[in-house]
Amino acid sequence: MGNQEIQPKIPRSYGLQTPGSKGVAGKKRYAMVIDLRKCIGCMSCSIACKTEYGLPLGVWRTWVKVVDKGKYPNTKRVFMPRLCNHCDYPVCVRNCPTQATYKHEDGFVLQRYNRCIGCRTCMVACPYNARHLLPEKRTDDNLPRMVVDKCTFCIHRVKKGLVPSCVQACVGGARLFGDVNDPNSEVAKLVATETVTVLKPELGTSPSVYYIGADWEIMDEPHSYTNRTDQMVDEFNDFKRNHKGDAFADIIEGEPLMSEVGKNWMGFLRTIPHKAKETLHAFKIFLFD
Amino acid sequence: MEESVVTYNAFHHVAWGTTISVYFWLVGASAGSFVISSFGWVFGLKRYKPLAMTASATAIVMLLIVPILLTWDLGKPVRFIYLLIPGYWHSTGPMAWGTLLICTYPMSMMVYSYFVIKNDPTFARITGIVAIVLALSTHWYTGVVMELNPGRFLNHTALAPLLFLTGAFISGIGLMNVVVWVRNFFLPEEKKIDWALIHEMAQFMMYGIVFDIFLLYLDFMQTTYGNQNEVMGHDVVLMQVFRFPYLWLELVIGLIIPLILLTTPLKRSKSVAILASLLVAVGVYGMRVWWVMGGQYLQSFY
Structure with missing residues (x-):
């Protein structure tokens, strides 16, 4: 029952976009649960994602943050895979001036390259560094350039009944994906039974990426700066x-x-x-x- | 004590840079100058009428640079037109409103200036009221566009628009005083603007400086008594990385030295009034730098 705080008490509606659907009967709400007890920091997820989307150098849709703890010989290495949190109340969607980013009714927060003007407002708005600007030089001229890009929860795979490529590639089975509104799904059961946390819950964005066994320091923003x-x-x-x-x-x-x-x-x-x-x-x- | 170090993380860029900080400074100086322009024709303070055209022209020139900067800062400059097309325009995005303001504000200033040149007090007053609302809104919006990012702790404060507007007011006066000073060199004696007016403007600027310092003090209290991120924002971002634009450029050069100059008998000197004006105009740019870049700095490591 320790997970109630991750559900905002007061529903918010952000303008023209799909309202929050977490816990709403009859609605799908895709979410990811990352069991950090099983993550071995192999970075397969990052590579699978890079390969799936042909991402250029220097940008990531998902990556794994690593923190080393303790003093030799009593040391521990902790990991935290990061990606777009596909928030139920996304600030990026609210702030985008051209509706280039929007929230799909099944919970995906998506980007429309043809509408994006590259103003980077969404990058400023995102509290999780989940967005990046695609560079001007790409290997193929037909690839999008100078527009903002982000994780899509692999909607093209999910719509065909597959799981996102990072989930598919995870060797430890740490990443799990499914409809959190379906009580029979694995993610819903884990969220209901395990102690899960989300990143920056105080911002009221209601993230859809849940972590099991997260270390508080690796989640902490000031720690990322002071303890490098x-x-x-x-x-x-x-x-x-x-x-x-x-x-x-x-x-x-x-x-x-x-x-x-x-x-x-x-x-x-x-x-x-x-x-x-x-x-x-x-x-x-x-x-x- | 147990050690805990970050050994790997992805690197992230700070999305908005110098272009945006220069834009904030320009639009602020423009709004501030325009407020001065309206004193004579909108608020009926007749002795300020000689300043109206100089102030209005300064405001228009400042604002004409803005669309070039902003459009070119976009990843896709041609697509700036999307910001104005119904169906693309997004009412909850502050930038969507800002675009409308940036488009309408210079137009309203030009219409106002036309009636000032025509010496038509009625229409100059009506168009001046519209223009002053748009001027204040245009600069208010720059504070709002930074404020409405709850993840940026240094920017996410309701003081933001007030800080921006106060900075606009004092930098606008400062810039306009310098413009008038330069202009007076090239004009015959009968067309020169009276120095008494410049001194009065400098006095207005001094009240603005006091209010700005008060607002910065409030912001200081919030950050130092705030949550962990706000404290880090103050201790690391403002006092270490952005120490020069925050402490030296804004506070010392832009506010404290001009305040000293304008509250002592030195203020009667022309050179001192112009020096204080110049320092304020430059110092406010420091605020734009730390506000835009500093607000995003810490998160780039997360």
Whole structure:
């Protein structure tokens, strides 16, 4: 019964989008339960996801966070697979200015590339870092570029009766997927019988990714900053130097802040040629096709 | 004590950067300048009428840069048109409303300026009232667009729009005083704007500075007495990583030094009034930087 706090007491409705469907009779509500007692940190889920969607370098729809605890010889490594929480009350959906992101009636929070303008409002709104901007350079010109992308709970597989690719690939059987509104589903039984937690429950987003056996420190946002290894600091700095997005406000630690702000401005200016090319291409199609 | 270290995590970018902070500064300075422009024609303070066109022109120029910046900051610049098409437009998205305001505000200012040039007090007053509502709403919205992100603890405060509006008011006055000072160099004596007006504007600016410091104090209390994330936001983001734009640029250069300059007998000097105005205009940019980038900083490690 310790799970009642993860269900908001006051239902919210966010504008034009599908209202919350968790616990609503006659509605499906797909959810994922991740049993962290079974996760071995093999990252198969990340690879399966990358392969399923041909994700470019530097962006993830799902990843596994790792925390090392204790002092030698009494040490423990804990994992936390992360992905979009497909919130019942998603802030990203509410804040999107063009309805590019929306909530499917079965609970999936999805992105429409053809509507996305790349304003990144949803990335700012998402409390879970679950969204990323697809880069300008892709291996195939037909792939979406410069629009926001996110986990879809593999809706294309689920609609065919399959489970998401990360669930399929999980070697320990830690990831489970199903309709949490169906009392006979495995996920509903686990949510009802196990002590489950969600990320940032205080924000009222009602996430649909439940964790069993989560370590409190790995869930904690300030801990992610204060308890990084020096190697993590260096790697993140290298990532910021080498994975230049368009007009991102990355601050390299140890560098003077205002010089980073200036470099960020230069990054914005560097986007002019490729955006101009795309703009001209769009006008050409509009006028001549 | 047991050690606990993060050894692997995915890396994330901070989504909104310098472009957005510059946009917030520009739109704020524009709204602030326009408020000054309306003093004479909307609020009936006749001695401010000579300032109206200079202030209005400053506001229009500031705001004309904004759509270029914002459109080009989009991943798909051509698709900016989606923000205006029914069926795409999303009423719960603050940016959707902001787009309407950014489109209508400069137009309303131009109509107002037309009636000011035509010396038509009735229509200048009516269009001025509409324009001032739009000016304040346009800048109020910039605070709201950051505020309505519950996951960004530094931004998620109802003080945000007030801080933005106060910053707009003082930076608008500051910028306009500098513009008037430069303008006076190039105009014949009879067309120069009286220095007494500049001093009065500087006094208004001083009241705004006091209110801004008060709001920052309230924000300081909330963050230092807040939850773990808010405390981290203050201790790490504001006092360490963004120390320069927050502590030095905004608080010291943009607020405290100008306040000292404007509350001592030094304020009677022209140079001091202009220096204080310049410092305020520059200092408010510091607030835009830490507010936009700082608010998103901590979460990029989560």
